[in-house]
Amino acid sequence: MSGDWKPGHRLPFEEELAEQYDCARMTVNRALSALVQSGLIERRRRAGTFVATPRFARAALEIPDTRSEVRAQGKAYRIEVPTRLVRVAGPRERGLLRVTQARVLELHCRHFADDRPYAVEERLINLDAAPEAERADFLETPPGSWLLKNVTWTEAEHRITAIGADVALARQLAVGEGSACLVLERWTWRSAEGITYARQIYPGDRYAMTARFDPTSAASAIAVAA
């Protein structure tokens, strides 16, 4: 949870943990099994136990990855990043990231599917929590995908609203002025420290968010699709 063990890090074997915590191997096994179910670790026989990489469609309400969404629809993905700047967080950024102070990276992006506007995105990244983001190439790997791969998160919150497109948004999304759009806001934390805030806007009539839940496996998935 602290993030000290990066995705892929190998944990001690069951017998070592049993000795370390002075308990039976079965007790360690149950604890680790619970961590597998919450998606924090992965286990392979003969190989060991490893810190997991969060993946799309595994955990409930996981961080959607725009590039994967577009490619899953069989379309070509492209991103534009017209704005990229680093600054000390002002009141608005501190509120959105829920931190008292931080250096932040602010990005404005536009996502395309087959050269048609797919979504616009405004994103804040807390550089104190994810300093490597300052040097990341977001044209190569879009910010959502990059964060998914490089930063471990422990809590997430989504908020979905609908708005009518104003003139600027309508032009960016190539839709009529006033047409309904879906707004997906997303906050991500690690141990109460805000990592990133994203606000993505989709044409509301063309795209839908879907979520499935199966209580038998307690598995769920969230996706945006045409």
Add this chain to the structure above:
Amino acid sequence: MSGDWKPGHRLPFEEELAEQYDCARMTVNRALSALVQSGLIERRRRAGTFVATPRFARAALEIPDTRSEVRAQGKAYRIEVPTRLVRVAGPRERGLLRVTQARVLELHCRHFADDRPYAVEERLINLDAAPEAERADFLETPPGSWLLKNVTWTEAEHRITAIGADVALARQLAVGEGSACLVLERWTWRSAEGITYARQIYPGDRYAMTARFDPTSAASAIAVAA
């Protein structure tokens, strides 16, 4: 999963199940613990093990209950049910419920919070799957709440889109014509049999859907709030 054991039904004790399945009590305990985690059963010491009633804010993407949503905001709840009719499912109803034939109950409702329109709802209920619905009083208990209490489901899917209000919808929700609205569609199944389809429309600027996820406990919640 078959629905034969209604919510509240007491399961055999661990020792009885261990004898019945010829295994150790610890094995039964692990199986039942998994069912607790998936939310299918509840267990109380000294009392026993019971089929659970699905509850709001317990499982991921659980069925939102409009009445609970409104009351959670500290507002008075009221419902109107202008349309209520029973008929044999036509092509559209069969498609939405994903059944080959069925008798269906069709409802049109309007939900109010403090006498202000909160949402409109169109709902189909498969009467072959939930025959008791034909005699239910949906003014006393709104359909979402009634189904939540009386019918066990095993799978659910949500779909969220945004639309601009047409003249009729704008009047029903007391919003301006063309203003953006959130559309929440929900399908619910039990063992692949469609139980209900609901389509709820909220004023998009006034209300938001939020979803939280905490991988440590694998708990998540979805809610609609002002």
Add this chain to the structure above:
DNA sequence: TAGTGGTCTAGACCACAGC
């Protein structure tokens, strides 16, 4: 093929809540 995790067992003690 050896070293991991996966799983079951029989027994034990405890905490808790109905009765």
Add this chain to the structure above:
DNA sequence: CTGTGGTCTAGACCACTAG
């Protein structure tokens, strides 16, 4: 108080797979 579930134990055997 007593009967449930909650949890731990020490040992065992098996399945899988990485080296």
